[in-house]
Amino acid sequence: xxxxxxxxxxxxxxxxxxRGPRFTSVLGLVLLVGITVLFxxxxxxxAAYNPDLxxxxxxxxxxxxxxxxxxxxxxxxxxxxxxxxxVHVTLGVTLIPVLLAKLWSVIPRLFALPPARSLAHALERxxxxxxxxxxLFEFVTGVLNVQLDYVFPGSFYPLHFYGAWVFFAxxxxxxxxxxxxxxxxxxxxxxxxxDLVTPRPAAPTVSxxxxxxxxxxxxLLLFATTVGQNFDGLLRRTALLAPHGGGDPGSGPNGFQINxxxxxxxxxxxxxxxxxxxxVVTGPAGTVRLSREQxxxxxxxxxxxxxxxxxxxxxxxxxxxxxxxxDLAALVGYDADDPPDVFVESLQRRGAFRSAALRAxxxxxxxxxxxxxxxxxxxxxxxxxxxxxxxPAAPGVLNTKWVARMAFGDL
Numbered sequence: 001x002x003x004x005x006x007x008x009x010x011x012x013x014x015x016x017x018x019r020g021p022r023f024t025s026v027l028g029l030v031l032l033v034g035i036t037v038l039f040x041x042x043x044x045x046x047a048a049y050n051p052d053l054x055x056x057x058x059x060x061x062x063x064x065x066x067x068x069x070x071x072x073x074x075x076x077x078x079x080x081x082x083x084x085x086x087v088h089v090t091l092g093v094t095l096i097p098v099l100l101a102k103l104w105s106v107i108p109r110l111f112a113l114p115p116a117r118s119l120a121h122a123l124e125r126x127x128x129x130x131x132x133x134x135x136l137f138e139f140v141t142g143v144l145n146v147q148l149d150y151v152f153p154g155s156f157y158p159l160h161f162y163g164a165w166v167f168f169a170x171x172x173x174x175x176x177x178x179x180x181x182x183x184x185x186x187x188x189x190x191x192x193x194x195d196l197v198t199p200r201p202a203a204p205t206v207s208x209x210x211x212x213x214x215x216x217x218x219x220l221l222l223f224a225t226t227v228g229q230n231f232d233g234l235l236r237r238t239a240l241l242a243p244h245g246g247g248d249p250g251s252g253p254n255g256f257q258i259n260x261x262x263x264x265x266x267x268x269x270x271x272x273x274x275x276x277x278x279x280v281v282t283g284p285a286g287t288v289r290l291s292r293e294q295x296x297x298x299x300x301x302x303x304x305x306x307x308x309x310x311x312x313x314x315x316x317x318x319x320x321x322x323x324x325x326x327d328l329a330a331l332v333g334y335d336a337d338d339p340p341d342v343f344v345e346s347l348q349r350r351g352a353f354r355s356a357a358l359r360a361x362x363x364x365x366x367x368x369x370x371x372x373x374x375x376x377x378x379x380x381x382x383x384x385x386x387x388x389x390x391x392p393a394a395p396g397v398l399n400t401k402w403v404a405r406m407a408f409g410d411l
Contacts, residue, residue, distance in 0.1 A: 017201035041088035054357035059157035078392035082308035089312025097218035134167025229313040253375035262381035283332025303367035322371035353397040
């Protein structure tokens with residue numbers, strides 16, 4: 001069976017003259033750098049949610065030692081999450097042609113017989129299966145998340161988190177096994193014979209250099225049609241592959257990108273009206289109920305901060321105006337210079353982040369606001385009227401809209 005050219009287990013079945021160790025090694029080194037950056041930025045993004053702060057933020061409560069690196073997410077620089085997630089999503093999409101080309105270049109090895117020639121070879125084959133399966137799983141779920149298309153079972157957060165650790169463990173094992181060979185292949189100008197070089201090459205239709213240019217061109221095209229989601233104006237319209245890139249958020253002070261609309265969140269205008277809506281703030285000094293008019297009578301402060309979402313899109317800095325979170329903490333019995341954590345609840349009735357917890361350092365930052373206005377105008381319903389949270393460097397889902405309750409205290 002191994003020598004029957006009609007079967008994929010035969011080296012003669014795969015006839016493309018492009019396959020070879022140098023071609024595979026070039027793609028592998030690109031992925032080595034790119035996937036390492038993806039893994040690091042993915043872990044950093046996970047830490048930004050502060051999953052060890054409160055169970056409400058923790059979508060992977062059984063993570064155990066995998067949460068060893070978690071830390072209090074900083075508020076400086078204020079564009080930190082915007083940069084991290086923009087790199088993570090844009091790079092992930094850009095690497096898709098490289099990943100597919102790499103998988104194509106080594107596909108003969110997936111069908112090679114016998115399945116294992118030795119214990120070491122068996123371990124290598126297992127790591128290769130985990131590597132291929134993990135790569136496809138991570139890239140597919142990541143792209144579906146960017147497209148807001150949750151067709152996979154379960155929540156994206158634990159699936160992508162645990163999948164990343166499995167994939168990166170296999171990736172690291174593969175790198176340790178193959179790095180010496182990859183570097184040797186790149187140093188030699190003459191192609192060495194190995195199981196990737198077909199004994200029955202078909203007539204070439206493109207050179208290996210041309211194939212690499214083709215893969216690079218595909219990556220460049222995906223980059224050009226994705227990166228615009230990190231910018232406002234005309235550049236956002238170039239983000240054809242991003243669900244937030246082609247929509248028109250409208251014009252005027254509230255005319256910047258949103259994620260969930262008030263209609264999607266089930267926000268009823270009757271419950272956000274001046275007569276009905278009250279912000280409930282609790283702390284050791286008791287409970288305070290405040291109307292929007294009363295909040296507008298507090299000393300108001302302004303902050304220039306972006307909105308950045310896990311799907312990779314972000315806005316430029318918007319001018320927010322409202323009451324500092326630390327001043328609200330002082331209102332219910334805390335020192336404004338040393339406030340505690342806060343648990344925030346929204347009027348939104350469904351969704352994974354209708355409530356969220358913020359750390360004390362986020363509350364203490366003078367730029368952290370319960371915003372009432374943006375760019376000189378009242379918040380629109382889609383941007384969180386009557387009031388929303390805005391915190392520097394925080395993921396967009398932690399900037400809770402349509403705020404109803406705030407409970408200050410150690411969480």
